Amino acid sequence: MPVDLAPPNPAQLFPIPGLRIGVVEAGIRKVGRKDLSVFLLDAGASVGAVFTSNRFCAAPVQICQSHLAAGAAIRALLINTGNANAGTGADGMARARSTCDALAQRLGVDAAQVLPFSTGVIMEPLPADRIIAGLDAAIAAAKEDNWLAAAQGIMTTDTLPKAFGTQVQVQGKTINITGISKGAGMIRPNMATMLGYIATDACVAPALLQPLAKALADASFNRITVDGDTSTNDSLVLVATNKAGHAPISALDSVEGHALYQGLLKVALQLAQAIVRDGEGATKFITVQVDGGATTEECSRVAYAIAHSPLVKTAFFASDPNLGRILAAVGYAGIADLDTDGIELYLDDVHVATRGGRNPAYQEADGQRVMKQSEILVRVGLGRGQASHTVWTCDLSHEYVSINADYRS
Amino acid sequence: MPVDLAPPNPAQLFPIPGLRIGVVEAGIRKVGRKDLSVFLLDAGASVGAVFTSNRFCAAPVQICQSHLAAGAAIRALLINTGNANAGTGADGMARARSTCDALAQRLGVDAAQVLPFSTGVIMEPLPADRIIAGLDAAIAAAKEDNWLAAAQGIMTTDTLPKAFGTQVQVQGKTINITGISKGAGMIRPNMATMLGYIATDACVAPALLQPLAKALADASFNRITVDGDTSTNDSLVLVATNKAGHAPISALDSVEGHALYQGLLKVALQLAQAIVRDGEGATKFITVQVDGGATTEECSRVAYAIAHSPLVKTAFFASDPNLGRILAAVGYAGIADLDTDGIELYLDDVHVATRGGRNPAYQEADGQRVMKQSEILVRVGLGRGQASHTVWTCDLSHEYVSINADYRS
Numbered sequence: 012m013p014v015d016l017a018p019p020n021p022a023q024l025f026p027i028p029g030l031r032i033g034v035v036e037a038g039i040r041k042v043g044r045k046d047l048s049v050f051l052l053d054a055g056a057s058v059g060a061v062f063t064s065n066r067f068c069a070a071p072v073q074i075c076q077s078h079l080a081a082g083a084a085i086r087a088l089l090i091n092t093g094n095a096n097a098g099t100g101a102d103g104m105a106r107a108r109s110t111c112d113a114l115a116q117r118l119g120v121d122a123a124q125v126l127p128f129s130t131g132v133i134m135e136p137l138p139a140d141r142i143i144a145g146l147d148a149a150i151a152a153a154k155e156d157n158w159l160a161a162a163q164g165i166m167t168t169d170t171l172p173k174a175f176g177t178q179v180q181v182q183g184k185t186i187n188i189t190g191i192s193k194g195a196g197m198i199r200p201n202m203a204t205m206l207g208y209i210a211t212d213a214c215v216a217p218a219l220l221q222p223l224a225k226a227l228a229d230a231s232f233n234r235i236t237v238d239g240d241t242s243t244n245d246s247l248v249l250v251a252t253n254k255a256g257h258a259p260i261s262a263l264d265s266v267e268g269h270a271l272y273q274g275l276l277k278v279a280l281q282l283a284q285a286i287v288r289d290g291e292g293a294t295k296f297i298t299v300q301v302d303g304g305a306t307t308e309e310c311s312r313v314a315y316a317i318a319h320s321p322l323v324k325t326a327f328f329a330s331d332p333n334l335g336r337i338l339a340a341v342g343y344a345g346i347a348d349l350d351t352d353g354i355e356l357y358l359d360d361v362h363v364a365t366r367g368g369r370n371p372a373y374q375e376a377d378g379q380r381v382m383k384q385s386e387i388l389v390r391v392g393l394g395r396g397q398a399s400h401t402v403w404t405c406d407l408s409h410e411y412v413s414i415n416a417d418y419r420s
Numbered sequence: 421m422p423v424d425l426a427p428p429n430p431a432q433l434f435p436i437p438g439l440r441i442g443v444v445e446a447g448i449r450k451v452g453r454k455d456l457s458v459f460l461l462d463a464g465a466s467v468g469a470v471f472t473s474n475r476f477c478a479a480p481v482q483i484c485q486s487h488l489a490a491g492a493a494i495r496a497l498l499i500n501t502g503n504a505n506a507g508t509g510a511d512g513m514a515r516a517r518s519t520c521d522a523l524a525q526r527l528g529v530d531a532a533q534v535l536p537f538s539t540g541v542i543m544e545p546l547p548a549d550r551i552i553a554g555l556d557a558a559i560a561a562a563k564e565d566n567w568l569a570a571a572q573g574i575m576t577t578d579t580l581p582k583a584f585g586t587q588v589q590v591q592g593k594t595i596n597i598t599g600i601s602k603g604a605g606m607i608r609p610n611m612a613t614m615l616g617y618i619a620t621d622a623c624v625a626p627a628l629l630q631p632l633a634k635a636l637a638d639a640s641f642n643r644i645t646v647d648g649d650t651s652t653n654d655s656l657v658l659v660a661t662n663k664a665g666h667a668p669i670s671a672l673d674s675v676e677g678h679a680l681y682q683g684l685l686k687v688a689l690q691l692a693q694a695i696v697r698d699g700e701g702a703t704k705f706i707t708v709q710v711d712g713g714a715t716t717e718e719c720s721r722v723a724y725a726i727a728h729s730p731l732v733k734t735a736f737f738a739s740d741p742n743l744g745r746i747l748a749a750v751g752y753a754g755i756a757d758l759d760t761d762g763i764e765l766y767l768d769d770v771h772v773a774t775r776g777g778r779n780p781a782y783q784e785a786d787g788q789r790v791m792k793q794s795e796i797l798v799r800v801g802l803g804r805g806q807a808s809h810t811v812w813t814c815d816l817s818h819e820y821v822s823i824n825a826d827y828r829s
Binding site for chain 1: 473474475476477504506507508509510511512541542543544545652730731734735737738740742743744745747748750751752755756758760761763773775776777778816817818820821822824825
């Protein structure tokens, strides 16, 4: 059961003029499920994208990077679930290329104008034939108002589709922003078995798309973790169709740029946090905020040490305020000159530890009360400086083990 | 159920002349269990020790370090289970010191000649009064032939006591080596909720004890991981009572030094691996060997990425050859210039992946066969150089979650 996550609200999934989406059942791994999506971009759209830092990045990720580097205008995204096409070597590259070729041919564009994405099981041959066989139907099904189907069409172990939208005003025009994402395991920053697609009809200088995608990822998708495993296939794509009819935004620090960024960030945060809320086996949504660091980097290190600790995560699952485990994680986070006497620990409003030891005023009943909540804020003060960082994670439950022990069965 | 781990064989637990051990029930956390041990060292013994790298190291660890630095001959070890006395601030230091003072007074030695050790729940006040109340009985119970009781007296979530011994010949004399350890969660190198004590009656130059302890830890206890959590209390202590009647060993590269080291290493490896075999919820014992690295450090990084991956560990639990997860872990281990086309992966004798992709000759049935074993060797070739490194770990099961969700209940 996801934590405080509702199914998408169709009324908020704003169609993006200039972007049509087709979703079909191609039988890639299982029959009777939507597993193939095409995003068709009108001429004039711009794209930015951020990909996994895993050296074993999947064939489609390598091809995306090469196609984006080639610089031709991107006209289509081709997404399959059920098979990650990772750890598949030269054969996997050839199969991914064949799907791009087939879609490009049908659209009358160059293969380098297609970006491929795959998610699912690693190290299995991609059934490129089934993908290609599904392309005509996917193209025929393409329409602007199809975000919910796309959110369903990229799911793997997700229990709910993830889709959010918002609108912002730029120069008197209403700009639409809609996005989808999928998790739900192998989630940690930089990035995860995470696919995210956010589109807007805003008019944005093409050169701004890439830094925008990076900034959005760093503020959202790169701050979530379920299990600390960095996937081979993570991709976040930002599309601007440039159809909204206002003067192009060329700087983020302008009034228009700020409005656009805030709208995009709102959607990106909802999508990223939805992945954690629907993390494999998650029963709790946990925000880990580390303040008082000398650098953002060390705050991030402490936050992830806490968020990745199996002992901390199982304690949250059990609603057991065994909070010394959090202090232990702070201690092994790798800050060599950490003075533990400066550490403060709060659970929501409860002051658990002070100066590195148990707060004399702390009552276990107070910790227990917070631990029983479905959403919890862990706040650590390092007492070293002014930097801070926040990440989001979930607990570790029996269900996580079940899901990952049985995933291929 | 521990993996291929038998209860200690009393015939192999050789008494160490010059070292007496007393173990009693002090009611530290639960009634009716042995939870307090004293090791009494005759005058003339030498000690080396290695401690946790966690900055939140427990009060007893800090006191051990300070007592060892003071340089007075160590005459007693004082060990309790049930309470880790970690994250307890100045009060925890005072309580630990009071127990050292009380034991020193009873033995007629200085408090700096006592080393205290605690394991158990973090961030709870140490019941020093109960420890002190148990000291007279512990001293009265002390005898040379008491290793099994000591192994029982340091257990926390361990399901079996861990004790091994061996004998080696030095200059025609039989030298005894016996050791005990405890796990079983919060286990990762440098070091873990791990207590280890190894003693020998060999005659060893005092200056050699510290480098010996470090070398032993690096070759054994610092190569195991259960859950990646580095504890606040890890300690490995090496005692030489110098009673064996041969000329003192002053160099490890001598014939005698080599014989002694091999004997100590044998016991240390058995103790360390026993912790993994009895890891919380473990159903499989997994050796991760990484060859062909440019440096030992990068091999270690890859080995731990595999050994810590929840996805890899749950796949082992399920006996599911979902081996792409191992490649993914190799890919995110942090080798920035890793050429994945050079990666080879073996599961025991089964060649799973070659040149970064699935081995065409690999049959899933072969992977399945190995995955069903209780002991598995994962071997990764990096194709970058001559360095290698090996670590030992276990799988991640429902039982791990249960144990850590319920630990304090």
